[in-house]
Amino acid sequence: MGKLSRFIFTSLVLFILWLFLTSTFRSQEVLIGLIFSLAIALFTYNSFTERGLQNLNPRKVFCAFLYLPYLLWQMIKANFDVAYRVLHPKMPIKPGIVHVKTKMKSDLGKLVVANSITLTPGTLTLDVIDDNMLIHWINVKTDDVEKASEEIPGVFEKCLKEFLE
Amino acid sequence: MSWVIAIAIIVLGVVLTLIRAMLGPTAADRMVAVDSMTTITTALLVLLALYFKRYIYLDIALVYAVLAFVATLAVARYMEGGL
């Protein structure tokens, strides 16, 4: 991708972060933030992003905004699940480590899928080796690779493939 | 009054994780307890900022969260044997 678009994307993200941190629109603050975000982006754009301004494609942004409430809902469900298991006097847990295959190709896709798996009910990503994921499951339903792949990352990948691949 | 209840619940959580950090049979148990304790403490610092009505305390919470993340990664790398 073009170096310029990557550079612009990095400085845009840094500048928005600065605006959030200072939370004023006074001209001196905004000016110094602009200067510093351009200077930092000059050194770091290479490792910050791979696709630059393509990330701001409206379709992708829309998918990301749809994905966020879904993730929040899953997190709330996960918390009530943990609450049930903690407060139950007999602790109904049946833990184990299962093996799951992911369909995501890019590193960013794997990162987002692994983080989402960690935040959803009863699962925790332990290791990612190429496209194999090792997942600690607090209530193992199946130890078959295909069935577990359907059960755990299946729903997420359908959402995420839209805006990450 | 409502402050006291919210802050007391969170402090009780910090105490529980501290007990686990003292009891924990292995180093990994202790580190897991300390990692959760740092996140709980971040929330506690945000609440304290509201209690003392000081905007500047939010910066402390932010810096604490950043440093705790780096510290956890460093200890994890050390336990794995790569440091």
Next chain:
Amino acid sequence: MLNAIGWFLIYFGAFFLFLGALGIMRFPDVFNRLQAGTKCTTLGALSTSIGVGLLHPAWLPKTFIIALFILLTNPISSHALGRASYRSGVKLWEKSVVDKCKEFKECVEEENE
């Protein structure tokens, strides 16, 4: 109205922070503790800081940044801890059902050295 929502979020978060700590006390092995610790503390810290932001709307941007930072980094640090504790030879709970990790040589080579 905003006040009520803010207080509700703060109490909701405080309750789940406490539950996470209780889970760390009660669960039997490292990985189960990591589950309770990560999920409950992430949502708890998130909703507490957003709740504080709603009580003081001028603070909302910074509390939003704190919440976003916690949401991004907490799963990563728990993943690093879980992986490190498996590779450093921590045993699973004796009542665990399966352990597919043994099939991968990347996971167990640390123990053989």
